[in-house]
Amino acid sequence: MTIESRLSNKICPEHMTIEEWQVALRQEHARDANFSVEHLDNNRIWGDYLVSSSTGRYRIAFRGVRSDRNFCSCLDFRTNGLGTCKHLEAVSLYLQTHVPGYPWAGMTYNPPYSSIYVSYKGGRSVRMRVGEQHVEQYLQLRRQYFDEQGVLPEHNYIHLSEICRRASAISSDFRCYEDVQGYVSERVAVLRCRHELETTHPERSIPWNRISPNPSLESIERLLYNLSYRGYGLIVGRRHPVFIHLIARLIEETYLGEEEISPGYVIVETDVEVHQWQSIFAGYEELQQLPISVLSAEHFVQISSSDHPTCSFIYVDNADPLKEWKNPVSLAVKRIAIRHLYMRIETMRKLTPVQLSSILQHINPFVIGPFYKFIHTYRPLFPLYDDGSNIPEELQRFTFLCITLHRDIDLSALSLSETLPTQQSGSLSAGQEKIDQLLRLLVEVLTDEAATEALRQRLAHL
DSSP states (O other): OOGGGSOOSSSOOTTSOHHHHHHHHHHHHHHHSOOEEEEOSSOSSSEEEEEEETTEEEEEEEOSTTOTTOEESSHHHHHHSSSOOHHHHHHHHHHHHHSSSTTTTTOOOOOSSOEEEEEOTTSOEEEEEOOSSSHHHHHHHHHHHSOTTSBOOGGGGGGHHHHHHHHHHHOTTOEEOHHHHHHHHHHHHHHHHHHHHHHHOTTSOOOTTSSSOOGGGHHHHHHHHHHHHHSSEEEEOOOOHHHHHHHHHHHHHHHHTOSSOOOEEEEESSHHHHHHHHHHHTTOTTGGGSOEEEEEHHHHHHHHHHOOOEESEEEESOOGGGGSTTOHHHHHHHTSEESSEEEEESOSTTOOHHHHHHHHTTTOTTTTSOHHHHHHHHGGGOSOOTTSTTOOHHHHTTEEEOTTHHHHOOGGGGOOOOOOOOOOGGGSOHHHHHHHHHHHHHHHHHTSHHHHHHHHHHHHTO
């Protein structure tokens, strides 16, 4: 293929749909790449394959050209919504050279066993395929739980174990693939938490004091509910102590809904900010019992390089650097399995579609749909306005515009201690007491917007 004939990976050709363009790009990549394809079974065409290159090995289930039952273990296949990837296209190219008759019309792969699988074509859905054995029994089971298209509705996800038990009782050859269990478990946990919130707080507001609503705190109490309900989110608003209080309560509410308690991290930029956050967190008694650490970005990167845990909660107080895909904090966050990720940026106006997509995909790669489609569709809307007037619908579910929150909420109305953890004066040396006093004064400055700005100006002239 000549350089002139190669497709642009940024601009969709006028004669193609977005999906056709993206499939063609992956076909092009498969032709150019030096992939090794190994057939793992005795089927002539359809079956399991291993595609290898210098950068990795990927397992392929090839069930047909553009079949929604195809599968590849790579991330691109699971997130692009196309039902294909460069590895599947490599298998197709391999077969075209070994088996005449592409695309093998009339040849179908319908194994005797029945199965439940995740279809990634056009977005994730759980489906049931009925094989050639025990047809009527499996059709009856499918009609009971699945819709007319063979898709399992979300409200029936809680019945997956029962469905699999009954299906296995019909035949021991029945299969439910591993990614089904993972996806359904993830969604069931989300739906359970949301149901509990709706039941506990039908007014869609979480009382700040956990007892009764406070009219003067209505905006932040509703925000706390919405953040908790979504389970992740991008907060847009300037740095202010009100967000420290908000995140403190959000952490408490998040851990209330966790069945399995894992560590959590709040990531700030400097050691001074670490101290500010810790001092305000000290006023939240329930928070003190939770495995939450406030770390500078540098410290977080260091610990994540040696340990890749599963985290219940992570909050990144300045997510703007995450627009750079190889930023150290970005790489560290991507190494961790995070159940609840929240981030804050000061404004959306300065971000390009690619930069915003890069930030949001830290939440999960499905959150805005296919990366390429979001960029192509919404590029004309940018820059996005912080008042929400032109924010795409896909973003509205989890983008929380808090531009005026620092003006709407009086910190004193939160009625929580902002003092540092105290030590007995008798245990402090004279030097330690002076340091303690200095830190207390510093916290007072940092929690006062005017004083913080004055401090910045003074420091700039040093």
